[in-house]
Amino acid sequence: MIEIRNLYKRYHNHHGSDWVLHDINLQIPKGLSVGLIGRNGAGKSTLLRLIGGMDYPDRGEIIRNCRVSWPIGLAGGFQGSMTGRQNVKFVARIHGSERSIQEVIRFVQDFAEIGKAFDEPIRTYSSGMRSRLAFGLSLAFDFDVYLSDEATAVGDKAFKEKAKEAFRDKVGQSSLIMVSHSEGILKDLCQAGIWLDHGRAHWFDQVDDAIAAYHASLGSRSATSPGRPQTEPWTAPDPRSRPGCAAMERRARVPGAAADRQRILTPGPNMKKLITTHPYWPISLALILVAALYWSVLATDRYVSQANVVLQSPQIAPPTLSFATLLSGGGGNMADMLLLRDHLLSVDMLQKLDRALDLRSHYSDPRIDRLSRLSSADLPLEKLHRYYLRRVTVDVDEYAQILRIKVGAYDSDLAQAMVTQLMQAGEAHMNAMGQRLAAEQVRFIEVQVDALQQRLERARDALLAFQDRHGLVSPSSTVESISAVVASLEAELAKLRARERALRDSQSPTAPEIVRLRSEIQAVREQIELEQARMAGQAGDALNRLSAEYETLLLQVDFARELYSAALSSLENTRVEAARTLKQVSVLQEPTFPQYAVEPRRVYNITVFAILALLAALIVHMFAAIIRDHRD
Numbered sequence: 169m170i171e172i173r174n175l176y177k178r179y180h181n182h183h184g185s186d187w188v189l190h191d192i193n194l195q196i197p198k199g200l201s202v203g204l205i206g207r208n209g210a211g212k213s214t215l216l217r218l219i220g221g222m223d224y225p226d227r228g229e230i231i232r233n234c235r236v237s238w239p240i241g242l243a244g245g246f247q248g249s250m251t252g253r254q255n256v257k258f259v260a261r262i263h264g265s266e267r268s269i270q271e272v273i274r275f276v277q278d279f280a281e282i283g284k285a286f287d288e289p290i291r292t293y294s295s296g297m298r299s300r301l302a303f304g305l306s307l308a309f310d311f312d313v314y315l316s317d318e319a320t321a322v323g324d325k326a327f328k329e330k331a332k333e334a335f336r337d338k339v340g341q342s343s344l345i346m347v348s349h350s351e352g353i354l355k356d357l358c359q360a361g362i363w364l365d366h367g368r369a370h371w372f373d374q375v376d377d378a379i380a381a382y383h384a385s386l387g388s389r390s391a392t393s394p395g396r397p398q399t400e401p402w403t404a405p406d407p408r409s410r411p412g413c414a415a416m417e418r419r420a421r422v423p424g425a426a427a428d429r430q431r432i433l434t435p436g437p438n439m440k441k442l443i444t445t446h447p448y449w450p451i452s453l454a455l456i457l458v459a460a461l462y463w464s465v466l467a468t469d470r471y472v473s474q475a476n477v478v479l480q481s482p483q484i485a486p487p488t489l490s491f492a493t494l495l496s497g498g499g500g501n502m503a504d505m506l507l508l509r510d511h512l513l514s515v516d517m518l519q520k521l522d523r524a525l526d527l528r529s530h531y532s533d534p535r536i537d538r539l540s541r542l543s544s545a546d547l548p549l550e551k552l553h554r555y556y557l558r559r560v561t562v563d564v565d566e567y568a569q570i571l572r573i574k575v576g577a578y579d580s581d582l583a584q585a586m587v588t589q590l591m592q593a594g595e596a597h598m599n600a601m602g603q604r605l606a607a608e609q610v611r612f613i614e615v616q617v618d619a620l621q622q623r624l625e626r627a628r629d630a631l632l633a634f635q636d637r638h639g640l641v642s643p644s645s646t647v648e649s650i651s652a653v654v655a656s657l658e659a660e661l662a663k664l665r666a667r668e669r670a671l672r673d674s675q676s677p678t679a680p681e682i683v684r685l686r687s688e689i690q691a692v693r694e695q696i697e698l699e700q701a702r703m704a705g706q707a708g709d710a711l712n713r714l715s716a717e718y719e720t721l722l723l724q725v726d727f728a729r730e731l732y733s734a735a736l737s738s739l740e741n742t743r744v745e746a747a748r749t750l751k752q753v754s755v756l757q758e759p760t761f762p763q764y765a766v767e768p769r770r771v772y773n774i775t776v777f778a779i780l781a782l783l784a785a786l787i788v789h790m791f792a793a794i795i796r797d798h799r800d
Contacts, residue, residue, distance in 0.1 A: 170196040170219060170236070170313065175228035177214055188214050189225075190367035198234055198312065201344040203354040203375050205382045206364035212347045213317055215364065219345060220315045234312035240303060248291035252282065252301050255290060259305060261793065272308045279304035279334070281327065300327065307334055314338055316346040332356070351379055446792070452785035459777045468537045469765030473583035474574040476757040477591060479504050479598070502564075505571050507601075508594050509562045512573070515549060518556045520593055525585060531555065536578055540768075560586070570756065580762045587759035595753040609742050617735040624728035631721040654699045661692040 175192040188211045196202055204212040217223040218230060220238055246255050253273060260272040277286050280300040285293060293301070306314070316335070335344065335357050348354055354361070354375055361378025363370045365385055372378040479501055511517060521527055532542035542555055563572045573590055577583035668685045675682055 169198050169233050170194075171231040171233075172196075172219075173229050173231070175218070175225050175230065177211070177218065177223075177225050187367050189218075189364075189369070192228070192369045194362065194369055194371060196313075196345065199343050200360055201346070201358045203358035203361045203378065204345065204347045204364065205354070205361055205375075205378050207382075207385075210364040211367065212364055215362075215369070216315050216317050216345065216347055235310075236313045237306060237309070237311040237315055240306040240314055240316045246290045246298065246302070249289055251289055252280075252286045252293070253277070256301075256305055256308075260308070261796075263309060272305075275308045276301065276304040279307065279330075303331060307338065310342070312342055314342055314344050316344060316348070318348055354379065446789065448785045448788040448792075452781040455781050456774075456778045459781075460774045462537075462539065463768060463770045463773045463777075466537050466539075467768050467770065468535070468540050468578060470540070470576045470578060470767040471580045471583045471762040471764075472574060472576045472766050473580070473587045473760050473762055474572065474757070475587050475591060475755065475759045477571050477573065477753050477755050478569060479508065479571070480754050501569055502566065504598065505564050505569065508598055509564055509571060511597050512562045512590050512594050513557060513560065515553050517590070517593060518553055519549075521586060521589055522552075524589055525582060527556070527586075528552065530577065530579065530582055531559070533578065560590075562590075576767055584759045584761050591753055591755070591759070598753075606742070606745065609745075610739065613735065613739045613742050617732070617739055620728065620732040620735050624725070624732045627721070627725040627728045631718075631725050634718060634721055650699050654696055657692055657696045657699065661689060661696065664689045664692060 172192050172194040175189055176187060177189040178187045192215070204215060206212050214223065216239060218225055219232075220236060221230075221232075222238070245259070247258070250258070256273050256276045257269055260269045280286065280297075280303070282293075282297050282300055285297060286301075290298065290301075314335075332353065338344065344357055346354065346358055358375045361372045361375035363372065363378045363381045363385075365382075370378075370381065372381065518527070528542065528545040528547075532545040534541075542552070547555075559576045561574045563574075564570075565572060573587055575583050575586040575590070577586060664685055668682065668689065671679070671682050671685065
């Protein structure tokens with residue numbers, strides 16, 4: 169049954185807003201076909217759209233206790249780029265027909281009689297072809313009440329007869345609410361009639377009486393309409409006593425004082441059918457409700473303490489700017505921060521915190537909700553560490569080179585204490601690691617320095633022993649002095665020979681002067697040979713050999729001295745670098761003491777879970793539709 173109560177409808181335009189329908193009160197019983205009669209503009213199509221739910225009243229309500237179709241022949245929902253077959257399949261799947269999709273397609277294809285165009289895009293159809301397709305699609309589904317607005321005027325004579333025959337078949341199973349200017353069709357298909365005149369609706373038990381009233385109004389607008397106008401709503405039998413009428417109700421109610429505001433109550437889904445055919449939607453909704461209940465009521469408040477720190481080391485020497493430092497970007501400090509982050513999240517740090525603050529007892533407290541707490545205080549270390557990583561986060565800001573530490577606990581004091589312990593233990597660890605590395609480097613260089621010192625001492629002792637053995641401080645200097653003596657003697661010998669040649673020209677060879685010169689020349693020559701013999705003789709202690717051996721020993725001493733000097737310099741530099749490895753955790757923000765719980769983020773978690781659950785259900789729905797489509 170369809171019940172119309174105090175219905176008003178008007179359309180606002182620049183001419184005004186006259187009431188199209190005014191105070192309509194009707195009851196259309198199930199199984200009774202009704203014809204809507206009236207002049208053009210009387211509101212027949214408006215009333216039909218309101219009954220079908222395509223429009224809403226300004227006042228009043230329409231109650232539908234049965235399944236009502238859309239207006240037969242409505243083609244506004246077709247997609248132009250899809251073929252007729254694809255549009256029919258789409259509507260059949262969306263509408264959820266109890267008949268198989270292929271049966272619906274065959275029925276529409278046979279009824280529309282558009283031939284090969286059924287597999288062509290809708291945009292290539294003529295208006296008549298679109299109407300035929302829409303007419304057949306409307307009749308392919310089973311409704312308790314069919315709505316028709318001049319639907320039988322579609323197509324040629326043969327198709328019109330076919331449409332009438334289809335309506336006759338439907339009348340035997342369902343009822344019709346029809347708008348038509350063909351009196352013959354109304355008399356043939358309808359039993360009762362509704363005459364619309366000046367926004368009012370008059371009910372007639374016989375459609376002939378409604379037609380007669382309509383003709384009388386055309387002759388005289390002031391004449392009283394014949395028949396039996398329904399001044400009071402006609403009472404139909406209880407629809408619950410009639411089998412086959414689905415208990416589907418749709419209301420559109422608007423208070424009279426607020427004509428521009430509407431409240432629409434749409435029919436609820438058939439839950440039993442929904443659970444049977446699409447169980448994933450109820451499951452997703454149930455999961456969302458459970459998640460909302462948990463995060464809004466059951467989840468335990470969690471307090472978060474955080475601190476921002478930066479690692480610094482003493483600047484022993486002013487930094488230098490070079491191309492290498494530009495390329496590296498000064499990444500030494502960033503590397504230290506990454507090492508510190510890894511240590512703060514390590515198992516060793518977890519064990520230190522557990523010994524100092526008894527984390528196991530805190531996080532396994534039975535007052536914490538079951539999903540958030542540790543299942544047991546005696547969990548293996550691996551599972552405790554996984555839980556620890558969910559409560560402690562350490563992020564590195566690479567741009568500002570800042571370490572951001574955040575700890576969540578179920579007590580404000582413990583959260584702050586954990587952050588403080590993390591900062592202190594992290595600083596101690598970095599200093600211990602740097603000092604250990606520096607100590608190993610210094611120890612290695614000290615060993616090398618000792619070895620080089622011993623080498624230098626051995627080379628120096630060998631040189632001193634050589635000098636003591638040969639009685640020479642420096643053979644090279646001795647060779648140089650002998651060479652100078654030999655050179656001076658050779659110069660003196662040359663002078664004496666020149667004088668001898670000069671005297672030989674003026675004196676006899678036996679002259680005393682010549683004899684004396686010859687004696688001096690012989691003495692100088694012998695001295696030269698002696699000096700040369702000293703410098704390069706056949707004996708083992710010749711000066712040239714001594715000088716070569718001395719030079720070798722001297723080179724060894726100089727080389728050992730240079731190595732020792734370089735080792736001493738490296739040792740001092742390493743000690744300076746060891747001082748630079750000391751790290752200081754400079755606090756930019758002290759560990760905060762949380763005043764209120766900021767986790768869990770209840771609204772955010774519920775929203776994200778709901779979105780993900782609905783997306784998962786939608787994906788399952790799409791896969792199910794694809795599988796169902798391939799089966800069909």
